[in-house]
Amino acid sequence: MAAATEWINESAFEQYLAQELEKELLRLLTCGSVDDGKSTLIGRLLYDSRNVFEDQIHAAAKATRNRPAGELDLSLLTDGLRAEREQGITIDVAYRYFATARRKFIIADTPGHEQYTRNMATGASTADLAVLLIDARLGVLPQSRRHACICSLVGIPQYVVAINKMDLAGYDSGVFEKIRAEFSAVLASIGIRDAFFLPMSALTGDNVVTRSRNMPWFEGLSLLEYLETVEIHGKRADTGFRMPVQRVARPDDSFRGYAGTVASGSLREGDMVTALPSGLESRVKRITTFDGDLQEAFAPMAITVELADQVDISRGDLLFSGPGQPPETAARFEARLIWMDSRPLDTGKRYLLKHTARTVPARIAIRNRINLETLGEERADEFAMNAIGLAEIIPAQPLFVDPYQLNRTTGSFILIDPETNSTSAAGMIQAVFSGDSGAGPVRAAERVARWGHRGAVVRTSSKAAALALERALFDRGCAVAVVESEVSADALAGAGMLAILPVSGTRGEDISEIVSGLERNGVLSGRDLYSRGEGI
Amino acid sequence: MTRLSHLELLEAESIHIIREVASEFQRPVMLYSIGKDSSCLLRLAQKAFHPGPIPFPLLHVDTGYKFREMIEFRDWYTRQIGARLIVHTNREALDRGAQPFVLGTQRCCGLLKTQALLDALREGGFDAAIGGARRDEERSRAKERIYSFRDVHGQWDPKNQRPELWNLYNGRIGPGESIRVFPLSNWTELDVWRYIHSESIPIVPLYFAKERPMLVRGETLVSPEQPFIPRFEGEKPKMVRCRMRSLGCSPCTGAIRSDADTVPKIIEELIVARRSERENRVIDHDQDGSMEIKKREGYF
Numbered sequence: 096m097a098a099a100t101e102w103i104n105e106s107a108f109e110q111y112l113a114q115e116l117e118k119e120l121l122r123l124l125t126c127g128s129v130d131d132g133k134s135t136l137i138g139r140l141l142y143d144s145r146n147v148f149e150d151q152i153h154a155a156a157k158a159t160r161n162r163p164a165g166e167l168d169l170s171l172l173t174d175g176l177r178a179e180r181e182q183g184i185t186i187d188v189a190y191r192y193f194a195t196a197r198r199k200f201i202i203a204d205t206p207g208h209e210q211y212t213r214n215m216a217t218g219a220s221t222a223d224l225a226v227l228l229i230d231a232r233l234g235v236l237p238q239s240r241r242h243a244c245i246c247s248l249v250g251i252p253q254y255v256v257a258i259n260k261m262d263l264a265g266y267d268s269g270v271f272e273k274i275r276a277e278f279s280a281v282l283a284s285i286g287i288r289d290a291f292f293l294p295m296s297a298l299t300g301d302n303v304v305t306r307s308r309n310m311p312w313f314e315g316l317s318l319l320e321y322l323e324t325v326e327i328h329g330k331r332a333d334t335g336f337r338m339p340v341q342r343v344a345r346p347d348d349s350f351r352g353y354a355g356t357v358a359s360g361s362l363r364e365g366d367m368v369t370a371l372p373s374g375l376e377s378r379v380k381r382i383t384t385f386d387g388d389l390q391e392a393f394a395p396m397a398i399t400v401e402l403a404d405q406v407d408i409s410r411g412d413l414l415f416s417g418p419g420q421p422p423e424t425a426a427r428f429e430a431r432l433i434w435m436d437s438r439p440l441d442t443g444k445r446y447l448l449k450h451t452a453r454t455v456p457a458r459i460a461i462r463n464r465i466n467l468e469t470l471g472e473e474r475a476d477e478f479a480m481n482a483i484g485l486a487e488i489i490p491a492q493p494l495f496v497d498p499y500q501l502n503r504t505t506g507s508f509i510l511i512d513p514e515t516n517s518t519s520a521a522g523m524i525q526a527v528f529s530g531d532s533g534a535g536p537v538r539a540a541e542r543v544a545r546w547g548h549r550g551a552v553v554r555t556s557s558k559a560a561a562l563a564l565e566r567a568l569f570d571r572g573c574a575v576a577v578v579e580s581e582v583s584a585d586a587l588a589g590a591g592m593l594a595i596l597p598v599s600g601t602r603g604e605d606i607s608e609i610v611s612g613l614e615r616n617g618v619l620s621g622r623d624l625y626s627r628g629e630g631i
Numbered sequence: 632m633t634r635l636s637h638l639e640l641l642e643a644e645s646i647h648i649i650r651e652v653a654s655e656f657q658r659p660v661m662l663y664s665i666g667k668d669s670s671c672l673l674r675l676a677q678k679a680f681h682p683g684p685i686p687f688p689l690l691h692v693d694t695g696y697k698f699r700e701m702i703e704f705r706d707w708y709t710r711q712i713g714a715r716l717i718v719h720t721n722r723e724a725l726d727r728g729a730q731p732f733v734l735g736t737q738r739c740c741g742l743l744k745t746q747a748l749l750d751a752l753r754e755g756g757f758d759a760a761i762g763g764a765r766r767d768e769e770r771s772r773a774k775e776r777i778y779s780f781r782d783v784h785g786q787w788d789p790k791n792q793r794p795e796l797w798n799l800y801n802g803r804i805g806p807g808e809s810i811r812v813f814p815l816s817n818w819t820e821l822d823v824w825r826y827i828h829s830e831s832i833p834i835v836p837l838y839f840a841k842e843r844p845m846l847v848r849g850e851t852l853v854s855p856e857q858p859f860i861p862r863f864e865g866e867k868p869k870m871v872r873c874r875m876r877s878l879g880c881s882p883c884t885g886a887i888r889s890d891a892d893t894v895p896k897i898i899e900e901l902i903v904a905r906r907s908e909r910e911n912r913v914i915d916h917d918q919d920g921s922m923e924i925k926k927r928e929g930y931f
Contacts, residue, residue: 120637189773199637220796346683397646466743516803518793
């Protein structure tokens with residue numbers, strides 16, 4: 096155990112600590128088929144970024160087999176999935192932690208076997224970014240499509256496709272380009288149009304932490320460089336302020352506060368908020384924390400809100416404020432389900448549905464199932480373990496929701512089997528039906544469900560560019576139009592459509608750049624999986 | 632809009648979990664081991680319920696062999712923050728003479744820690760026990776859920792864990808079953824220390840380097856606090872500048888030579904450390920050299 100004497104002086108160290116406290120956190124998910132080299136990759140990342148201790152290296156060296164003398168089997172550093180396989184417990188997500196000078200990382204290392212889809216979804220639900228591994232010799236496998244599909248469903252915003260084992264493919268740029276072309280098309284078909292592809296060898300370390308000398312033809316960043324610099328916009332919601340009330344804090348007669356985690360948006364002292372289900376409005380008197388009152392709170396802070404008026408609010412209620420559409424009161428809604436229980440869905444049974452801080456009984460009806468081989472939808476009468484599909488949900492009491500695409504917190508739920516208490520399914524809300532189907536004004540969520548995108552105004556430099564962009568978006572099935580004035584553009588965007596406004600004096604642009612920009616900022620994300628337009 | 636730093640994110644996640652437990656369970660309890668992770672957990676619980684008090688009791692499973700300074704700190708600190716403390720000891724086993732040099736470390740832990748904990752949870756009728764375990768501590772922990780289901784025997788089945796998505800935790804249990812909850816799951820050892828530093832959280836002085844009397848056995852430093860520690864002939868404690876990297880029972884917790892007498896110096900030491908936390912954590916008296924001593928003591 097070495098005593099530390101490296102730091103020049105205390106103030107330099109204090110400065111370092113202050114920087115440490117400011118570091119950002121990136122949550123990522125790694126997935127690939129069995130033997131794609133996932134364990135080796137994670138071992139390499141930890142080893143080359145000096146996040147492994149001496150005793151762990153020693154233990155791995157002792158266990159290394161079938162390698163030239165002095166060479167370390169890096170896969171053993173990450174728990175040895177091998178040892179797990181022998182014990183038959185390679186079935187679960189393992190979480191790993193490491194840090195570099197720039198960022199902290201949480202890796203959800205998910206199992207490759209296809210029967211563990213549910214555990215992959217567990218890891219994916221909190222991830223900001225997915226690293227999909229493909230073996231350069233084998234190319235795109237059914238499992239690669241399946242993983243990408245689940246990641247996209249769960250709404251992971253960013254993707255890296257690492258084409259691994261390039262050392263065994265002669266570091267050939269042709270191999271890389273061929274797989275890139277093929278897998279780009281697969282990703283595009285499920286709504287992922289913006290992924291970072293890189294050629295890599297986890298075994299030799301090429302392009303993992305340091306850039307490869309064996310592949311000078313690739314000019315992009317190494318994997319770690321990319322992970323350290325990619326902009327994090329995971330879990331960003333597109334709704335206004337939402338906070339499900341977790342508990343009512345009433346330590347004495349003088350204080351009554353509502354404790355919860357801000358799901359989206361921000362709240363300032365003095366703002367007006369509305370509580371659901373009561374619908375009553377009140378002013379924010381104080382935002383209290385242990386560390387003092389706050390002027391402003393934003394997602395995902397854990398706070399306690401004191402209101403100016405006595406409003407009847409209890410656990411499971413929702414506080415919200417603008418801008419944008421209010422949450423919907425859902426007596427019946429449509430959701431994507433990932434079935435996770437060994438007992439198949441029983442449509443005659445009432446499951447317990449946990450949504451934010453509210454748990455209610457609910458009935459489920461199957462609409463369709465996704466075929467993970469073709470990625471198309473098909474008729475289905477049954478949801479068995481690992482099935483993914485669309486279902487209609489009828490909760491015993493209304494829930495206050497947003498579509499999952501707009502808000503990961505108010506748009507998600509789990510189903511619990513009341514007989515076994517197991518977590519049977521994960522749900523992502525697609526569309527809400529009003530009490531009488533088709534009645535009342537058209538709501539934002541219905542528009543999103545139909546068109547698969549949100550409203551936006553896009554400015555182009557010329558009429559020609561506007562028409563080209565309109566064609567590109569129209570071909571994707573978007574509700575799009577070219578308009579001549581700001582007023583009409585705003586009106587269309589307000590109704591959930593894409594309005595293209597040519598503005599002279601704007602710099603020239605690349606149409607595909609604009610489209611990928613719309614994908615990046617979430618306007619178009621995942622539209623193919625979400626677009627249905629049926630039954631609303 | 633601003634973005635939270637990683638520590639602020641971890642803090643918010645942990646507070647959410649602790650509030651959820653307090654809201655969904657009938658009789659939750661927080662396991663308090665007096666160590667750094669517990670100190671961190673306790674601060675998070677204070678934050679979760681501010682301006683109110685922590686709505687559940689703390690449970691310390693006292694083996695009877697904890698360092699004297701730990702017990703002093705426990706009694707002072709819990710009184711200071713107004714927490715309700717339950718102390719449980721397996722008196723019966725102690726009265727029968729349970730100690731690591733008679734039973735071996737594993738069996739001793741089994742009786743004084745594991746058995747005592749299960750008894751305390753059962754006697755208290757607790758349906759949820761919040762603990763300070765982290766996933767980076769050990770291999771099997773890397774797979775543990777934040778809500779970890781235990782059957783009527785208090786056992787964990789790693790092959791059949793409930794999927795855990797978003798921050799929607801499934802706390803449903805049957806009679807006699809319970810949930811262990813780990814709000815620090817995503818924290819690393821360094822995160823805990825940085826948090827202690829930035830929040831100025833009080834910790835047991837044993838963590839700080841100081842001249843202490845120790846039995847020096849090669850790389851291992853053993854506290855002579857318990858009189859039953861067997862000694863080699865003529866062996867006397869020597870003053871060594873050292874500290875504890877983790878806290879447990881005095882006979883089985885190795886100290887490390889160190890000059891780190893402030894939290895920043897501890898962090899600095901960890902950053903240049905070449906060895907992981909779990910090494911040197913427990914002196915296992917079941918193996919190797921310790922066996923020699925045990926045999927001298929008449930152990931078979």
